[in-house]
Amino acid sequence: MTLSTASRAAAVIALTTMATTGLAQPPQTPPTGEQRAADIVTQPLDDVNLKKKDIPPVLARAVDNAYSADDTRTCATIAAAVAGLDEALGDDFDAPPPPPDNRDQKREQGAGAVGKAVVNSLIPFRGIVRYVSGADKASQQYNVAVSAGLTRRGYLKGIGRARGCKPPAAPQ
Numbered sequence: 001m002t003l004s005t006a007s008r009a010a011a012v013i014a015l016t017t018m019a020t021t022g023l024a025q026p027p028q029t030p031p032t033g034e035q036r037a038a039d040i041v042t043q044p045l046d047d048v049n050l051k052k053k054d055i056p057p058v059l060a061r062a063v064d065n066a067y068s069a070d071d072t073r074t075c076a077t078i079a080a081a082v083a084g085l086d087e088a089l090g091d092d093f094d095a096p097p098p099p100p101d102n103r104d105q106k107r108e109q110g111a112g113a114v115g116k117a118v119v120n121s122l123i124p125f126r127g128i129v130r131y132v133s134g135a136d137k138a139s140q141q142y143n144v145a146v147s148a149g150l151t152r153r154g155y156l157k158g159i160g161r162a163r164g165c166k167p168p169a170a171p172q
Helices: 003-022 033-047 057-064 075-089 103-121 126-133 135-162
Strands: none
Touching: 057 075, 057 135, 075 135
């Protein structure tokens, strides 16, 4: 292996390692009580595939090619691409953590979990209904898009770090 080949191999390993840091995602800011109630009420619509989550275009592009060299020319283009992914995915791990929940928020979360469990128990053979209606497949496609978006964001931040960019084009 020549020096240039060894250098390239080291760079690829470093970028791959940095890119994988974006695969996990911190919890999003918790929904309000009204948002939670709306989610509970509309859960049956999700199960019969009447309420679909649209895949944001930025995530659809990531599914096509998460490791594309597009948007990697400058630190500014990397930062803009990361900002678009942050909008679709929520904050990355290097963002400051949200403040801890207070008692009322914890109470709302508990009530929301109970309400969702009750609504879900009202739908007999829920898994079969989701499969037949296509809701299960749509959910899987959305999850693949989120995973590709997380990978893309980690890849872009790895490129940004390698080029000496400042956050958000690189990890904090």
